[in-house]
Amino acid sequence: MKRGLWAMGAATLVLVTGVALLSSNAPDGLEWAAQRLGFAGRAGSTLPASPLADYQTRYFNSRWAAQASAGLAGALLVYALATLFGRSLKRKK
Amino acid sequence: MHIPDGFLSTPVWAALDVAAVPALGYFARRAQAGVEETRAPLLGVMGAFVFAAQMINFPVAPGASGHLMGGALLALTLGPHAATVVMTAILLVQALVFQDGGITALGANAINMAVAGVWLGYLPSRLARNWGGATSRLAVFLGGWLSLFGAALLAAVELSLSRAAPAGPLLAALLGFHALAGLAEGAITLAALEALGRLSPKFVFQGETR
Numbered sequence: 001m002k003r004g005l006w007a008m009g010a011a012t013l014v015l016v017t018g019v020a021l022l023s024s025n026a027p028d029g030l031e032w033a034a035q036r037l038g039f040a041g042r043a044g045s046t047l048p049a050s051p052l053a054d055y056q057t058r059y060f061n062s063r064w065a066a067q068a069s070a071g072l073a074g075a076l077l078v079y080a081l082a083t084l085f086g087r088s089l090k091r092k093k
Numbered sequence: 094m095h096i097p098d099g100f101l102s103t104p105v106w107a108a109l110d111v112a113a114v115p116a117l118g119y120f121a122r123r124a125q126a127g128v129e130e131t132r133a134p135l136l137g138v139m140g141a142f143v144f145a146a147q148m149i150n151f152p153v154a155p156g157a158s159g160h161l162m163g164g165a166l167l168a169l170t171l172g173p174h175a176a177t178v179v180m181t182a183i184l185l186v187q188a189l190v191f192q193d194g195g196i197t198a199l200g201a202n203a204i205n206m207a208v209a210g211v212w213l214g215y216l217p218s219r220l221a222r223n224w225g226g227a228t229s230r231l232a233v234f235l236g237g238w239l240s241l242f243g244a245a246l247l248a249a250v251e252l253s254l255s256r257a258a259p260a261g262p263l264l265a266a267l268l269g270f271h272a273l274a275g276l277a278e279g280a281i282t283l284a285a286l287e288a289l290g291r292l293s294p295k296f297v298f299q300g301e302t303r
Binding site: 001003004005007008009011012015016019020022023024025026027028029030032033034036037038039042043044045046047049050052053054055070071073074075076077078079080081082083085086087088089090091 | 094095096097098099100121124125126127128129130132133134135136137138139140141142143144145146148149150151152153154156157158159160175178179182183185186187189190191192193195196197245248252257258259262263266267270271274289292293295296
């Protein structure tokens, strides 16, 4: 399983630091429907703006650095949370 | 598909927040009892991979894009209970850190994607488990399609109840779009699961131990 885990880790790295740059900026299905049906303006935020909002770290000038750093941070956070939960799973008998 | 704050009316998001807590708690306890700790690294790696895949929008229709949701992919690798928990972790990070999906709407998004999206992705494969071969591949594809379509159906109902727009056009727009995007969801889920199975059979969920 170890080889597979490393391969998936590498694939994740390629996605956030490479492929994500090709991501389409067009609205997603829900935003598109909201614009067509006239309720897009209802969207608001309950929190102050995050420095990583919209998957772009605010302090970078380069779009690549902003996006890759945000993506990397997010992937590591999800990894940490899911692994933390994984440690509470049952021990093998 | 991530509903932002403001789209849902207060009774709708509040009710879904209240409903999501015990539901997620139940699935977390079932995962803790049925999934072995040796699979913990897989939870982390698959969660990170699906988070990364969700960052990549591809064109679905003119002027509109979609991305992998990954509910079926998580369910078919981690099992549905653990997949529900991992998808919830992804939604939490997206809402809190990246402002993708609302805070008040977290319950709605979790019910749509972490509960319905995961379990509908699992359902066809569970039904086809003993049939094997081409049938099981079809079931994986169908699971991907169904997970996205089902999550979109729930979102459309929640938005209709919130009077964001009339129910008819809302259902038509969201279901039409996601019926199409679901084809990509199904194809990516199938391709990813086959590749994972070749890397290591342990990546493919084989049922929980009791």
